[in-house]
């Protein structure tokens with residue numbers, strides 16, 4: 001039941017946010033850029049729902065007509081988050097003109113830096129743990145099924161209705177596209193465990209490529225098994241599921257400016273076709289292998305030294 005406090009006619013601020021917004025709880029820390037807000041309206045008829053992110057100024061609105069009839073009692077609206085604190089104002093408008101408002105704080109965690117840790121008061125939510133969200137089970141299946149090991153077709157996976165957006169991206173990882181989620185996520189009573197730690201998870205499948213990571217000179221983050229400092233494990237908008245474009249990924253750890261004249265004065269490192277690779281532009285990986293190499297400093301694996309590297313593209 002909603003306990004409401006009258007503010008101005010027809011607009012009430014709901015005293016306990018959890019009565020209206022059932023997911024996410026106020027002051028939740030998440031690792032995603034788009035978050036689904038699930039609202040509970042019971043059998044009341046709504047006109048629409050608006051979510052305004054006061055921290056970015058962006059607004060999402062769903063009118064009653066846009067809401068799936070099957071989710072009517074618990075309409076979902078998504079919000080786009082920026083890194084750090086996001087103040088979300090959720091306005092529900094009913095057909096009788098009454099409006100209800102709830103404000104919730106959500107913190108989007110970054111991979112590194114100051115925003116990688118949630119400030120006090122916020123806690124990172126584990127969704128699939130102790131049955132806290134069993135209300136979702138009226139419409140969704142929260143326990144994985146045996147057929148989820150290799151769902152045919154992928155949309156038959158019990159994960160699909162809630163997590164399909166992981167596969168709606170330009171570059172999708174093989175096992176995300178096929179919804180073989182359970183290869184990497186093992187469900188037990190406490191929730192989900194990752195099947196293997198660090199890069200051993202990757203080498204469950206990438207056995208054939210393993211030697212490419214074990215050449216004589218091994219790049220720092222490969223040595224520590226931190227594949228996800230550069231790659232997204234599910235999908236991304238960048239080739240090879242990188243977190244950003246290639247040079248921007250390198251730039252995170254190697255200060256950009258010093259490569260303006262690299263490796264010789266005036267040499268381009270981007271924005272030109274790469275003569276050695278069909279349909280690719282020049283980038284740091286035109287000359288460096290991001291994983292490992294037999295030639296220091298991680299020169300492209302086909303070269304035997306700096307001069308043979310130059311000849312990959314300058315044939316005279």
Ligand code: HEC
Nearest residue numbers: 022023036038068070071072073074135136138139161162
């Ligand atoms: C009244 C029924 C109902 C309830 C209760 C419900 N959902 Fe849903 N949900 C739906 C329907 C219908 C869809 C659309 C699924 C589809 O198109 O396959 C959906 C989709 C979703 C999506 C995907 C949204 C997208 O755009 O990709 C997420 C995430 C989700 N639900 C989470 C939840 C959570 C978390 C709860 C519990 C707090 C919950 N749902 C409770 C009916 C419901």
Ligand code: HEC
Nearest residue numbers: 125126127128136140141142144158159162181185191192
């Ligand atoms: C009712 C919708 C729903 C269904 C069905 C669902 N999930 Fe989730 N899951 C969520 C939500 C909501 C989160 C919280 C993070 C987020 O917003 O994406 C989450 C988080 C997770 C996490 C991160 C750890 C955690 O517990 O927060 C994993 C791993 C995960 N889901 C795997 C799965 C797998 C695998 C399946 C299918 C076997 C599945 N989920 C089915 C809604 C759902």
Ligand code: HEC
Nearest residue numbers: 031032159163166175176179180181183184185194228233
């Ligand atoms: C190749 C292994 C792998 C596969 C396949 C995989 N995951 Fe994950 N997933 C991970 C790892 C590793 C993490 C932890 C990521 C991190 O800490 O950055 C993760 C994190 C998550 C999270 C929480 C963070 C986030 O990105 O939202 C959710 C939700 C999730 N997985 C759901 C799924 C679902 C659903 C599927 C199937 C479509 C799936 N995963 C397939 C390895 C995998």
Ligand code: HEC
Nearest residue numbers: 171173174175183201202204205206227231233239240241
């Ligand atoms: C369940 C098996 C499986 C696991 C585990 C797995 N991968 Fe993959 N990966 C695949 C498949 C299948 C492909 C697609 C191969 C192809 O298209 O030739 C792929 C392709 C890739 C690609 C290339 C994508 C592209 O656009 O060319 C990258 C990068 C990648 N995986 C990284 C990883 C990382 C990092 C991990 C560990 C966190 C990992 N994979 C774990 C099965 C897996």
Ligand code: HEC
Nearest residue numbers: 199202206209213221222225226227229230240246285290
């Ligand atoms: C320093 C950033 C970085 C790290 C860390 C990293 N990768 Fe990559 N990876 C890249 C880049 C950049 C490419 C694209 C290479 C190119 O341009 O051809 C790539 C390509 C790939 C590919 C597809 C092409 C190929 O070489 O087979 C796979 C598979 C892959 N990475 C797996 C992994 C795995 C597994 C790990 C962890 C052991 C890992 N990567 C760690 C940056 C990284």
Ligand code: HEC
Nearest residue numbers: 218219220221229249250252253254284285288290297298
């Ligand atoms: C997560 C941080 C990180 C990222 C991202 C990263 N590197 Fe590195 N890189 C390191 C560390 C740490 C070292 C020094 C230790 C070593 O030599 O392995 C290093 C060393 C190097 C070296 C050798 C320097 C020398 O003096 O021998 C090269 C070349 C290099 N990286 C290229 C790249 C390229 C190309 C990319 C993008 C694909 C990249 N790095 C992305 C952390 C990173």
Ligand code: HEC
Nearest residue numbers: 247250251254259262263268269283284286287288297306
């Ligand atoms: C056209 C080929 C080429 C491109 C493109 C290129 N490099 Fe290099 N890089 C080299 C060569 C050759 C060396 C070794 C220079 C030497 O030994 O004097 C080197 C050396 C390095 C080193 C170690 C020495 C130093 O300067 O600290 C790092 C780190 C490095 N490159 C990173 C990068 C990054 C990051 C990019 C992308 C912005 C990049 N490189 C693009 C060819 C290239």
Ligand code: HEC
Nearest residue numbers: 263264267268272273274275276286287306309310312313
């Ligand atoms: C992956 C391909 C590639 C590699 C490897 C490479 N270059 Fe280049 N280089 C280019 C491209 C592309 C240009 C720009 C050509 C243009 O503007 O027409 C260029 C331009 C140059 C220029 C400027 C020429 C001019 O027209 O002003 C010099 C000098 C040069 N490279 C030297 C080197 C040296 C020395 C090496 C080895 C350390 C090297 N390059 C390795 C692709 C490469």
